[in-house]
Amino acid sequence: MPVPEATVLCNNFNYHQHVHDHSGKTSCELGHAHMHPGVTGLPRPVNNSHDHILQGITTFDHGHTHSYYTITGPAIDLPGGMHTHYVYFETNEVDGHRHRVQGFVVPAAMG
Template sequence: MYPGVTGLPRPVNNSHDHILHGITTFDYGHTHSYYAITGPAIDLPGGMHTHYVYFETNEVDGHRHRVQDFVIPAAMG
C-alpha cells in the first residue's frame, strides 16, 4: 500500500493528530482509496513520535481492506 499523505498536525488534548489519505497500490486490476484520522502522538525515544491508525478503504469489486498499523516515526516539531 502507498503510505498516503498526512495533513498538518491538528491540536488534540495536549497532543495532535493528522488527517491521512491516499490510494492503495494497483493490484488485481483496481485500487482503493482511504481517508482517516490518526490517533494522538505516541512519544518514542530520541525525540521521535508515531501515530496509530485503524481504518477501512472504500469498497471496490465487492470488498474493502482493513488497515491497522503505526505510521513511520517522525521528529516532534
C-alpha cells in the same frame, strides 16, 4: 502571507514542522493486497496532543484501486524526542471487498 503564531505554536510545538510516512501493505482480501503509499497531512492540535489526516489511494492491483480517509490517534512519545501515531482504517468497497490497515505511522521528531 505569514501564518499567525497562534496557529503554528501550541505548547512550544511547531505544528508545521512534521508529517509522517504511512506507506505499507493492506490486508489480503480475495487473494490480493495493495500498497498504500503516502504522507500524512500536517498536524492538528487536539487535547494537548495532535493528530493527522491520512488519505489516499492504494496501488492499482487486480484491476482496481481503493481510496481511504482516516484520522490518526494522538501522538505516542518515543525515546529520543520522536513520536508516532496509531492508525486503523478500512478502504472503500470495490468489487465487493475492502482492505484493512492497522499499525503505526513512521516516527518523526517533535518539531
